[in-house]
Amino acid sequence: MADGDENETVGFASDLGRTIAFSDGVFAIAITLLVLSIDVPRGFDDKQLGDFVREEWPQFFAYFLSFAVIGRFWVSHHGNFAMLRAIDPRLVVVNLVYLAFVCLIPYPTDLLGGFNDSSVSVALYALVVGIASLLALMMVRYTRRKGLLVPAAAAQAAANERAMIVAPIVFLGSVPFAFVIPSWTPFLWLLLAVDGRLRN
Amino acid sequence: MADGDENETVGFASDLGRTIAFSDGVFAIAITLLVLSIDVPRGFDDKQLGDFVREEWPQFFAYFLSFAVIGRFWVSHHGNFAMLRAIDPRLVVVNLVYLAFVCLIPYPTDLLGGFNDSSVSVALYALVVGIASLLALMMVRYTRRKGLLVPAAAAQAAANERAMIVAPIVFLGSVPFAFVIPSWTPFLWLLLAVDGRLRN
Amino acid sequence: MADGDENETVGFASDLGRTIAFSDGVFAIAITLLVLSIDVPRGFDDKQLGDFVREEWPQFFAYFLSFAVIGRFWVSHHGNFAMLRAIDPRLVVVNLVYLAFVCLIPYPTDLLGGFNDSSVSVALYALVVGIASLLALMMVRYTRRKGLLVPAAAAQAAANERAMIVAPIVFLGSVPFAFVIPSWTPFLWLLLAVDGRLRN
Amino acid sequence: MADGDENETVGFASDLGRTIAFSDGVFAIAITLLVLSIDVPRGFDDKQLGDFVREEWPQFFAYFLSFAVIGRFWVSHHGNFAMLRAIDPRLVVVNLVYLAFVCLIPYPTDLLGGFNDSSVSVALYALVVGIASLLALMMVRYTRRKGLLVPAAAAQAAANERAMIVAPIVFLGSVPFAFVIPSWTPFLWLLLAVDGRLRN
Numbered sequence: 001m002a003d004g005d006e007n008e009t010v011g012f013a014s015d016l017g018r019t020i021a022f023s024d025g026v027f028a029i030a031i032t033l034l035v036l037s038i039d040v041p042r043g044f045d046d047k048q049l050g051d052f053v054r055e056e057w058p059q060f061f062a063y064f065l066s067f068a069v070i071g072r073f074w075v076s077h078h079g080n081f082a083m084l085r086a087i088d089p090r091l092v093v094v095n096l097v098y099l100a101f102v103c104l105i106p107y108p109t110d111l112l113g114g115f116n117d118s119s120v121s122v123a124l125y126a127l128v129v130g131i132a133s134l135l136a137l138m139m140v141r142y143t144r145r146k147g148l149l150v151p152a153a154a155a156q157a158a159a160n161e162r163a164m165i166v167a168p169i170v171f172l173g174s175v176p177f178a179f180v181i182p183s184w185t186p187f188l189w190l191l192l193a194v195d196g197r198l199r200n
Numbered sequence: 201m202a203d204g205d206e207n208e209t210v211g212f213a214s215d216l217g218r219t220i221a222f223s224d225g226v227f228a229i230a231i232t233l234l235v236l237s238i239d240v241p242r243g244f245d246d247k248q249l250g251d252f253v254r255e256e257w258p259q260f261f262a263y264f265l266s267f268a269v270i271g272r273f274w275v276s277h278h279g280n281f282a283m284l285r286a287i288d289p290r291l292v293v294v295n296l297v298y299l300a301f302v303c304l305i306p307y308p309t310d311l312l313g314g315f316n317d318s319s320v321s322v323a324l325y326a327l328v329v330g331i332a333s334l335l336a337l338m339m340v341r342y343t344r345r346k347g348l349l350v351p352a353a354a355a356q357a358a359a360n361e362r363a364m365i366v367a368p369i370v371f372l373g374s375v376p377f378a379f380v381i382p383s384w385t386p387f388l389w390l391l392l393a394v395d396g397r398l399r400n
Numbered sequence: 401m402a403d404g405d406e407n408e409t410v411g412f413a414s415d416l417g418r419t420i421a422f423s424d425g426v427f428a429i430a431i432t433l434l435v436l437s438i439d440v441p442r443g444f445d446d447k448q449l450g451d452f453v454r455e456e457w458p459q460f461f462a463y464f465l466s467f468a469v470i471g472r473f474w475v476s477h478h479g480n481f482a483m484l485r486a487i488d489p490r491l492v493v494v495n496l497v498y499l500a501f502v503c504l505i506p507y508p509t510d511l512l513g514g515f516n517d518s519s520v521s522v523a524l525y526a527l528v529v530g531i532a533s534l535l536a537l538m539m540v541r542y543t544r545r546k547g548l549l550v551p552a553a554a555a556q557a558a559a560n561e562r563a564m565i566v567a568p569i570v571f572l573g574s575v576p577f578a579f580v581i582p583s584w585t586p587f588l589w590l591l592l593a594v595d596g597r598l599r600n
Numbered sequence: 601m602a603d604g605d606e607n608e609t610v611g612f613a614s615d616l617g618r619t620i621a622f623s624d625g626v627f628a629i630a631i632t633l634l635v636l637s638i639d640v641p642r643g644f645d646d647k648q649l650g651d652f653v654r655e656e657w658p659q660f661f662a663y664f665l666s667f668a669v670i671g672r673f674w675v676s677h678h679g680n681f682a683m684l685r686a687i688d689p690r691l692v693v694v695n696l697v698y699l700a701f702v703c704l705i706p707y708p709t710d711l712l713g714g715f716n717d718s719s720v721s722v723a724l725y726a727l728v729v730g731i732a733s734l735l736a737l738m739m740v741r742y743t744r745r746k747g748l749l750v751p752a753a754a755a756q757a758a759a760n761e762r763a764m765i766v767a768p769i770v771f772l773g774s775v776p777f778a779f780v781i782p783s784w785t786p787f788l789w790l791l792l793a794v795d796g797r798l799r800n
Contacts, residue, residue, distance in 0.1 A: 015678065015682055018620075018624065018678055018682075020218075021221075021621075021624060022624055022627065022628055022674065024218065024221060024222055024225065025225055025624065025625055025628030025629070026628045026631065026632055027222065028222055028225030028226045028229060029225070029229055029429075029628060029629055029632035029633075030632050030635075031226065031299075031303065032226055032229035032230050032233065032303050033229075033233075033632065033633075033635070033636070034303065035230075035233070035303055035304055035305075035306050035307050036233070036236070036306075036636070037640075038307045039642070040237075040307065040310040040311055040314065041314075042239070042314050044315070046315075046318045046319055046320060049311075049315055049318050049320045049321065050319075050320045053311075053320055053324065063300075063304070064300060067296070067300040067303070068296075071296040071299075071300075074222065075292060075296075078215065078218055082215055082218075092675060096667070096668075096671040096675075099631075099671075100663075100664060100667040100668075100671075103631065103632050103634065103635055103667070104635055104663070105635075106635050106636075107635050107638045107640065110640040111640055111649075111653075114640065114641075114642050115644070115646075115649055118646045118649050119646055119650075120646060120649045120650045120653055121649065124653065182646075220418075221421075224418065224421060224422055224425065225425055227422065228422055228425030228426045228429060229425070229429055229629075231426065231499075231503065232426055232429035232430050232433065232503050233429075233433075234503065235430075235433070235503055235504055235505075235506050235507050236433070236436070236506075238507045240437075240507065240510040240511055240514065241514075242439070242514050244515070246515075246518045246519055246520060249511075249515055249518050249520045249521065250519075250520045253511075253520055253524065263500075263504070264500060267496070267499075267500040267503070268496075268500075271496040271499075271500075274422065275492060275496075278415065278418055282415055282418075420618075421621075424618065424621060424622055424625065425625055427622065428622055428625030428626045428629060429625070429629055431626065431699075431703065432626055432629035432630050432633065432703050433629075433633075434703065435630075435633070435703055435704055435705075435706050435707050436633070436636070436706075438707045440637075440707065440710040440711055440714065441714075442639070442714050444715070446715075446718045446719055446720060449711075449715055449718050449720045449721065450719075450720045453711075453720055453724065463700075463704070464700060467696070467699075467700040467703070468696075468700075471696040471699075471700075474622065475692060475696075478615065478618055482615055482618075
């Protein structure tokens with residue numbers, strides 16, 4: 001599915017706007033579905049409900065973490081696609097593969113919320129987010145090399161590319177930590193939030 | 201994540217339209233997910249189903265309440281963002297935090313529908329909606345102070361800001377009531393609906 | 401919440417486009433959520449799964465019925481809002497109330513799929529769809545009387561209004577039938593599909 | 601519901617853009633809902649969770665398969681609707697029927713993920729995707745015959761039509777295989793991915 005002839009510009013391939021709109025829609029839906037990962041009980045009394053909600057903090061943590069992750073993915077996608085002057089069929093396909101991993105995020109979010117000190121859920125979360133951020137980086141590199149950028153954006157794209165190298169390193173690099181210190185690994189991810197280079 | 205340099209205007213930050221479209225999408229999805237909070241049984245006979253649906257009235261109440269709340273948030277967001285001439289990175293981030301609380305609303309809605317006389321669910325509902333309305337107010341204040349508004353909108357923005365002070369006061373102020381008169385607290389919220397200043 | 405001053409045109413009220421986009425989003429999401437009402441079992445063998453799926457036909461019926469209902473609501477909303485030259489705050493509110501009933505449709509769809517010969521589920525389905533279609537009719541009437549239409553559309557709007565009278569009559573009128581012949585009532589609804597006047 | 605007078609161009613029928621936007625929204629939501637078909641357990645220890653996730657591979661397979669299927673449907677719909685110069689009421693209706701089958705895909709995806717070696721789930725998956733791809737083909741043929749295409753797109757549309765014949769043949773043709781070699785039938789579908797003619 002990955003081999004397209006890039007010089008073909010008829011039909012859908014030329015429609016950059018519709019790809020951006022579709023991607024925006026997918027980001028908006030994935031981020032909104034996160035709330036479904038927080039469990040809602042039935043048939044408790046007030047005391048039991050209070051205890052249940054209090055013990056649900058890992059689910060709130062996972063919700064806000066994934067909201068920040070998908071939100072940042074959207075901001076980044078947004079910025080990078082705003083610099084394109086055209087899109088080719090291969091980029092449409094890679095963008096769909098990237099979106100497949102973004103859309104998957106509610107699944108490890110739900111696992112992480114339910115099993116916050118489990119190696120399996122932490123490693124899976126790191127893996128899914130890591131792959132998505134790696135694909136995002138690959139897309140920026142691809143658009144720069146294929147000359148799909150508006151000329152004025154070249155320097156910005158190169159800077160974005162350098163900054164976007166941190167996220168896949170942190171997430172994919174944290175997979176082994178998940179099997180040693182699962183409970184603490186999510187705090188490694190917070191490094192990204194304080195990393196200044198990612199802000200631009 | 202909250203410290204951005206506001207004078208930066210390259211890249212995504214200048215794209216007001218895409219932020220509005222993204223926010224609209226999130227509002228539309230969050231409001232539509234509310235229906236999933238209404239329970240649907242299986243395996244009942246006609247009599248049992250009738251009893252079940254009749255006892256579900258708190259779920260219908262919670263559904264329509266949250267539909268009104270998110271609908272009003274959308275109308276307000278709509279009006280405030282229509283007055284912007286530009287957006288900066290910090291506003292993008294605060295808007296995402298605000299949307300994280302709007303998207304969370306289906307969760308306390310589901311709790312409130314299942315536990316309508318519980319202090320926990322009423323307090324949690326008030327807290328989530330109160331924080332969202334406080335963040336909405338902060339965004340309007342921020343855009344006014346940072347000069348992000350179109351000049352003609354200054355008076356309107358100041359009026360909106362004054363009107364928007366009621367919602368966080370009512371919701372956050374109702375949290376203590378949730379622990380004394382949980383069943384009646386939602387009726388306090390109806391004060392907002394009759395409050396004329398919020399209409400403009 | 402229903403009393404707005406219609407002569408106010410500042411702020412959000414003037415933004416017809418964003419209301420249409422929001423409504424379209426809500427229709428698209430509500431129609432797509434319908435699939436969640438079809439049950440998916442776990443842990444059956446091939447024979448049991450075949451029996452289960454075969455007995456699920458009322459759920460498929462309910463799915464396609466509601467897809468047609470929401471699809472037609474969308475087409476109708478689409479056509480009526482395309483004729484507007486402006487929108488006022490009251491129409492924004494009535495449109496939100498209308499959307500609250502459209503978004504509710506997945507709930508009676510799920511009930512109808514699970515309880516296809518139950519008076520309760522059939523009556524509730526008829527009630528929700530009937531109220532939504534009544535609100536749609538009220539909106540067309542309102543826009544025509546308040547002069548919110550583009551002048552060229554007056555005759556078309558009057559014709560739409562006459563055609564739109566059928567749906568609330570059929571659905572609300574079928575509520576009593578639900579308590580006598582629940583299994584056959586959905587077939588009454590099919591009258592709408594063959595009713596030619598609704599096509600224009 | 602299928603007989604419209606095609607020469608009517610007033611009202612909604614002329615609005616091609618809103619139909620495309622609605623369809624895009626539906627594609628984006630259907631593709632994002634796929635993640636809900638992956639089961640998330642509660643109350644396991646780390647070892648049990650690892651086993652559970654490992655045994656979930658058919659669910660991941662079904663997720664990525666359906667993501668590719670809906671993604672390709674979107675790309676194809678996108679390309680075909682970009683060539684239209686107008687839309688008529690009948691095409692609006694056929695497009696809604698087509699979308700009803702696209703939106704249904706999360707259901708057989710969920711079945712296929714839970715019952716990967718079952719004839720029932722494999723046959724149902726093939727049937728739903730096959731019908732959707734057949735309707736897509738019918739829409740292209742219809743727009744070409746009714747002269748709804750922009751003149752310059754005639755050759756491209758004819759080529760698309762020839763290429764789009766493969767998908768319904770593969771999926772509908774695989775239904776009998778589902779009853780003989782259910783576990784291997786999904787691999788037949790991969791023929792589509794390597795089929796070069798579908799790329800253009």
